Amino acid sequence: MAENILVIGGGPAGMQSATLLADLGVNVSLVERDSYLGGNPKKFKYKFLFPDMQPADNVIGELIRKTETNSNIKIYYSSEVSDFKENGKKFDVTIKSPNGNETKTFDSVIVATGFEHFDPARDAKYSYQLFDDVIDIKDLERMFGEGNVNRPSNGQPPKNVAFILCVGSRDRHVGNQYCSRVCCTVSVKQAIELREHFPDCEVYIFYMDIRTYGFFEDLYWEAMEEHDVQIVKGRVAEITSGPNNTVICKGEDTLLRGPFEIPFDMVVLASGMEGGPQSPEMAKKLGLELDEHGFLKPQNVTLAPFKSNKKGVFLAGACTGPKAISDSITEGGAAAMDAYVYAMKNK
Amino acid sequence: MEYDENGVSIVPFEFKKEIFEEARKDFRYEEYVRGCLNCGVCTGGCPPHRFFDFSPRIVLQNMKSKDPELIWTMMDEYIWACFQCFTCAMICPFLNNPGGVIAILREIAVRRGFESAKKVLKPYSRVLLKLTAYGNQLSPDMIQPDFFPDWGPHIGYASTDLPTKRKAIPMPTLQVTNLAWDVAPETMKELYDIFDEAGVFKIIESVDPSLYEIIQDIVDDVRSS
Numbered sequence: 001m002a003e004n005i006l007v008i009g010g011g012p013a014g015m016q017s018a019t020l021l022a023d024l025g026v027n028v029s030l031v032e033r034d035s036y037l038g039g040n041p042k043k044f045k046y047k048f049l050f051p052d053m054q055p056a057d058n059v060i061g062e063l064i065r066k067t068e069t070n071s072n073i074k075i076y077y078s079s080e081v082s083d084f085k086e087n088g089k090k091f092d093v094t095i096k097s098p099n100g101n102e103t104k105t106f107d108s109v110i111v112a113t114g115f116e117h118f119d120p121a122r123d124a125k126y127s128y129q130l131f132d133d134v135i136d137i138k139d140l141e142r143m144f145g146e147g148n149v150n151r152p153s154n155g156q157p158p159k160n161v162a163f164i165l166c167v168g169s170r171d172r173h174v175g176n177q178y179c180s181r182v183c184c185t186v187s188v189k190q191a192i193e194l195r196e197h198f199p200d201c202e203v204y205i206f207y208m209d210i211r212t213y214g215f216f217e218d219l220y221w222e223a224m225e226e227h228d229v230q231i232v233k234g235r236v237a238e239i240t241s242g243p244n245n246t247v248i249c250k251g252e253d254t255l256l257r258g259p260f261e262i263p264f265d266m267v268v269l270a271s272g273m274e275g276g277p278q279s280p281e282m283a284k285k286l287g288l289e290l291d292e293h294g295f296l297k298p299q300n301v302t303l304a305p306f307k308s309n310k311k312g313v314f315l316a317g318a319c320t321g322p323k324a325i326s327d328s329i330t331e332g333g334a335a336a337m338d339a340y341v342y343a344m345k346n347k
Numbered sequence: 348m349e350y351d352e353n354g355v356s357i358v359p360f361e362f363k364k365e366i367f368e369e370a371r372k373d374f375r376y377e378e379y380v381r382g383c384l385n386c387g388v389c390t391g392g393c394p395p396h397r398f399f400d401f402s403p404r405i406v407l408q409n410m411k412s413k414d415p416e417l418i419w420t421m422m423d424e425y426i427w428a429c430f431q432c433f434t435c436a437m438i439c440p441f442l443n444n445p446g447g448v449i450a451i452l453r454e455i456a457v458r459r460g461f462e463s464a465k466k467v468l469k470p471y472s473r474v475l476l477k478l479t480a481y482g483n484q485l486s487p488d489m490i491q492p493d494f495f496p497d498w499g500p501h502i503g504y505a506s507t508d509l510p511t512k513r514k515a516i517p518m519p520t521l522q523v524t525n526l527a528w529d530v531a532p533e534t535m536k537e538l539y540d541i542f543d544e545a546g547v548f549k550i551i552e553s554v555d556p557s558l559y560e561i562i563q564d565i566v567d568d569v570r571s572s
């Protein structure tokens with residue numbers, strides 16, 4: 001008899017786990033909170049992905065098609081795990097879906113519930129939601145996806161745009177001391193996209209450190225050398241309203257200019273990633289550990305990054321911390337391996 | 348004291364080190380000085396930064412450098428440019444408190460009677476005198492053209508005919524110009540006890556010895572009354 005494995009969360013990580021297990025002949029149940037698969041990249045209509053600017057459809061669209069067409073995967077849309085009990089080495093799980101409740105026994109479980117974007121309104125100094133032209137990287141991602149990146153306030157093309165890095169990350173005031181890892185690269189990518197879209201528009205990036213780690217660094221250089229993006233060291237202290245429907249970024253250029261107050265047509269906040277409400281929810285329901293940053297905690301971050309503290313429950317993707325899609329997909333595969341081995345051993 | 352060829356006093360390194368150690372031993376130091384990523388948020392929000400070459404980021408960085416020379420360079424003018432508004436402490440993403448560091452350094456300058464402290468506190472000697480003599484901080488007769496030029500262009504006019512103007516105020520005043528309100532001798536005695544306990548008299552003695560003498564006479568009078 002084939003193994004039964006439960007995957008919770010249908011983002012890049014969860015879809016990778018589900019399709020690999022299904023290819024091995026496992027009966028996979030995939031529980032997704034939303035009415036569609038694809039996770040955050042789908043929700044916010046990412047159009048082109050770093051590091052190589054390939055269309056998101058190549059990656060996310062492809063994973064969705066593979067998942068949806070695999071007959072070994074049963075997808076529960078708009079659903080949740082409503083009850084979770086250990087049954088020896090197996091798990092009795094009730095899935096609540098629009099079609100009612102269904103209880104099944106699973107050999108192992110993969111949690112891939114991902115992240116939530118930090119809500120920049122929580123940090124008042126950035127005036128998000130106060131001014132229409134202050135948006136964040138997920139908003140801009142969606143605007144690119146919908147084909148309209150004009151100023152939200154008046155529908156005109158922006159003449160200058162500022163990116164502000166580390167919004168909601170590396171900030172003890174908002175409670176997130178960690179670095180969200182992808183927002184530098186996303187910002188640099190979007191700066192390039194804006195320069196290509198509006199060749200007359202000046203684009204600034206205000207940074208504390210630029211963390212385009214590894215090969216992502218190529219995009220950083222490209223932004224500077226080929227697209228003339230202005231990179232200024234200094235974190236913005238305050239955003240206020242300026243003349244002619246502009247928003248003023250006030251801060252200290254710690255290397256060159258000293259104090260600055262520059263009016264911009266549009267400001268893009270590089271909001272970071274958080275464990276969201278789903279991480280504590282999973283921790284509570286499944287008896288998993290949360291880390292001090294609000295993400296799910298692996299048993300050993302180096303040796304067993306895909307194992308949770310509970311035997312038979314595995315973790316993949318951004319639910320254990322900020323990471324890029326490639327890492328999430330890699331983890332989806334690795335967790336699938338762990339979950340499969342556990343299921344085989346306890347047959 | 349040694350002097351260089353320009354007649355400027357040479358401060359020995361040992362002394363600068365002593366000042367730094369004094370700051371570092373302050374009970375608030377650990378709380379105020381944490382990790383700093385040179386992000387400039389504190390400076391971006393700092394009001395005087397818009398007007399002077401002054402940056403709370405530099406204050407914190409100098410402190411973290413643990414270099415007595417760098418810290419010494421701030422003791423003369425730098426630390427006095429701060430408004431003590433503590434915006435920096437409110438907005439630093441890493442919960443540093445550059446304004447608090449400045450408070451520590453200023454207190455050292457005052458305790459040790461540094462020239463910079465004397466210079467900065469000079470305009471306040473009238474206030475101190477008024478306070479110790481009458482328990483008032485400000486009174487009408489202190490409005491004089493040569494003091495507090497920042498009070499605006501009409502200070503000259505405002506300072507003339509004070510008794511008449513005082514009478515024209517349509518609410519009860521003491522009808523005098525040297526007092527804003529009356530303070531009972533018992534209250535004054537309590538104030539002196541607080542000043543004693545808090546070391547205020549000692550500070551006045553170190554930054555303005557002649558003022559201290561005048562104040563001591565007043566205090567003795569009130570206490571023996």
Ligand SMILES: Cc1cc2nc3c(=O)[nH]c(=O)nc-3n(C[C@H](O)[C@H](O)[C@H](O)COP(=O)(O)OP(=O)(O)OC[C@H]3O[C@@H](n4cnc5c(N)ncnc54)[C@H](O)[C@@H]3O)c2cc1C
Pocket residue numbers: 008009010011012013014031032033034037038039040041046048049050051079080081112113114115116117137138141182186272273278281316317318319323324325326328
């Ligand atoms: C603005 C932005 C742009 C980015 N651009 C790129 C890029 O260009 N290239 C790149 O490599 N990376 C990029 N990333 C990173 C990328 O978004 C993540 O690496 C990736 O989404 C993580 O995948 P995941 O499957 O772990 O989580 P998610 O994408 O968050 O998916 C989790 C899924 O789980 C579901 N879920 C959550 N809770 C529950 C629950 N309780 N029950 C059932 N289902 C649940 C969610 O609905 C979601 O479908 C970007 C990130 C941001 C913030």
Ligand code: SF4
Pocket residue numbers: 165166167169170178179180181182183184185209210211270272
């Ligand atoms: S990736 Fe960049 S923007 Fe994001 S938290 Fe890290 S340093 Fe800040």
Ligand code: SF4
Pocket residue numbers: 389392393394395396402403428429430431432433434435436445446447449
């Ligand atoms: S306390 Fe001083 S250094 Fe800090 S913001 Fe206010 S004026 Fe600037």
Ligand code: SF4
Pocket residue numbers: 382383384385386387388389390403404407438439440441442443444445
């Ligand atoms: S805001 Fe804090 S971390 Fe940033 S430069 Fe100032 S003291 Fe350093």
